[in-house]
Amino acid sequence: MNLIIFTDLDGTLLDHESYSYAPAQEALSTLKARDVPLILASSKTAAEIAGLHAALGLGEAPAIVENGAAVWHPGAADEAGEAYARLRGxxxxxxxxxxxxxxxxxxxxAAEVAEVTGLSPEAAALAQARAHSEPGLWQGDGESETEFRAVLHELGVTARRGGRFLTLSFGGTKAGRMAEIAARYGTPKTMALGDAPNDIEMIEAADRGVIIRNDHGTNIPTLLGETEGRILRTDTAGPTGWNRAVLEALNDMDTKQGT
Known part of the structure; x- marks a missing residue:
């Protein structure tokens, strides 16, 4: 099948509270059976992604890490944190x-990260093993956040709002990395799924975009592609909505191909 799928994790493929992908197992198994590449695209670190990537059995497929700041390849050595140190400076x-x-x-x-994310202490430590970006909690109002972003911009730092956190980096987006990876696969049709504002560019750039219902964070506003029918929204949140959206996309492609 001439298709490659890019997916956000928290609140999309992974349940917002439990971080489970169990409700999406039918679609995951179908993708594997059809040899459709699944590319994880998340604000998570390479250290976090590696374990999930292995559990999902994604083979040699790369992953977009730290909100698009880098692409991780299975088996790659851990990156040094020079960029992260500069970012903190x-x-x-x-x-x-x-x-x-x-x-x-x-x-x-690590205990505080575990508390704000719901991760185990061990998983929280992996979330702190950052090489390119810094997620965090914003505790001011919208006006001061705008000022904060403006100051960061002058310093060469971008800020993107995700489902839980405001993530800072020196640039790179999920959409940009999606284009790079799709080109490596011979530019197949692309599908992208996400639930938060930092997924918008990726969803809009895909041939088929899916906005996963978000009951916990900042919602994605109405996008132009929705009126065109190129971008869809799910009625259910997290991996349940993800499972249905992927299976429906595969069915639609089968119908168009007359199989």
């Missing part, structure tokens, strides 16, 4: 009144 150059409103993973202990 830029963050600390932000005026104190604004800096105090942002609490990044680097400002927290």
């Amino acid at each position: 830029r963050l600390d150059a932000v005026p104190a009144v604004l800096r105090a409103k942002f609490t990044g993973f680097g400002d927290m202990s």
